[in-house]
Amino acid sequence: MASSSDRADQAAGVPLKVTYDPITGVPPEFNEYLPKDCEEHKKWKAAQAAQAAAAEEAPTAELQNLKLPAEQIEKKLPGGKVKKKSRPEVVLERNTRNKKKCVTTVLGLDTFGVKLQDASKLFGKKFASGAAITKNPMEKDQIDVQGDFLDQAAELILKTYGKANSIGKGNIFVLESKKKVPYFGDDDDDDEDDIIMT
Amino acid sequence: MFKKFSTEEISTQNQIKSSVQRGIRAKVCASYPFLEQTGVIDDIIPKKEQGAIAKCPEHVQVFTLNGIPLFFAQRDGPWYPTLRLLHKYPDMMVKLRADVGAIKFVLSGANIMAPGLTSAGATIHEEAEADAPVAIYAEGKTHAMAVGLTKMSTQQMREINKGIGVDNIHYLNDGLWKNKTFT
Numbered sequence: 038m039a040s041s042s043d044r045a046d047q048a049a050g051v052p053l054k055v056t057y058d059p060i061t062g063v064p065p066e067f068n069e070y071l072p073k074d075c076e077e078h079k080k081w082k083a084a085q086a087a088q089a090a091a092a093e094e095a096p097t098a099e100l101q102n103l104k105l106p107a108e109q110i111e112k113k114l115p116g117g118k119v120k121k122k123s124r125p126e127v128v129l130e131r132n133t134r135n136k137k138k139c140v141t142t143v144l145g146l147d148t149f150g151v152k153l154q155d156a157s158k159l160f161g162k163k164f165a166s167g168a169a170i171t172k173n174p175m176e177k178d179q180i181d182v183q184g185d186f187l188d189q190a191a192e193l194i195l196k197t198y199g200k201a202n203s204i205g206k207g208n209i210f211v212l213e214s215k216k217k218v219p220y221f222g223d224d225d226d227d228d229e230d231d232i233i234m235t
Numbered sequence: 236m237f238k239k240f241s242t243e244e245i246s247t248q249n250q251i252k253s254s255v256q257r258g259i260r261a262k263v264c265a266s267y268p269f270l271e272q273t274g275v276i277d278d279i280i281p282k283k284e285q286g287a288i289a290k291c292p293e294h295v296q297v298f299t300l301n302g303i304p305l306f307f308a309q310r311d312g313p314w315y316p317t318l319r320l321l322h323k324y325p326d327m328m329v330k331l332r333a334d335v336g337a338i339k340f341v342l343s344g345a346n347i348m349a350p351g352l353t354s355a356g357a358t359i360h361e362e363a364e365a366d367a368p369v370a371i372y373a374e375g376k377t378h379a380m381a382v383g384l385t386k387m388s389t390q391q392m393r394e395i396n397k398g399i400g401v402d403n404i405h406y407l408n409d410g411l412w413k414n415k416t417f418t
Contacts, residue, residue: 053323055323055378061408062412064407067338070373072339072342
């Protein structure tokens, strides 16, 4: 309810501060009315259920303790899969088209907080070729660079974003015959050769 | 209007001429006299700052300032504030309050039917003409849940009490709500 003090502020032209629910992003009072099939509602429901479960487990525990079990449950349930997914990585791929032309795709730069727009511009400039942001079938944004710049791109990424966005050598992968291979392997040459041969 | 909307659907986003911005400002002031009376308009659209217009499908234009969408309009229609802006200045628009039963439909994008605004739980705070932009509130809730365009005057709503009372233009958690900033 808007109290009278709110109204007084309003008259003076001061913007009202509305708190939004951290999960759903709408004022908390509307949480339960969100359409049942939307993402936000599901997340909210899940959070509610987790909180209820936690409350049952430790009814006397304080708020901080309440949060802990909920987080643990979340981590355990999905298993190792989530862990892998959550680890950000850059995947490079070389696609051939028209037999002698290549497209190099760079996927996952955004997971490091790199602005794709800037990155694609940089690629385009550095390689003097077309570079565009496209969506791959999995609805993820990637950068397409015209031409074969796989090795150069890997080094460029390390050089420009390595320190600023903490992309290490271990984060860069290459897709070769549908297998993800770390670009900078431990025994660099042997590793890659092996896979190419098989 | 914004049920399915994302920043990718913006075809162009351009800085606008100051004269155009003045025009928008004048129109906004005309539709929402509260803003001018209290001088709030200068906080929302400072004269010095230059906004941009994002063009979206269905002839929708969104006026943004520093990437934050503030007002939008369809074709030559009235300028509506975004809900985030409306939440800050709840008194800027004519208020209608729908009953509890209507909330979930409104949040799914449904238009507001006249009975939902005239029933016991609902209140018509201020009278409105037909084709006027209004804020839709909900029974027992503080904040606005939608912005709409009346299809009939509040007088007619009471008399006819049937059919669509307010067109739902922009509601909580629709596409425009989810995109807090335009890049």
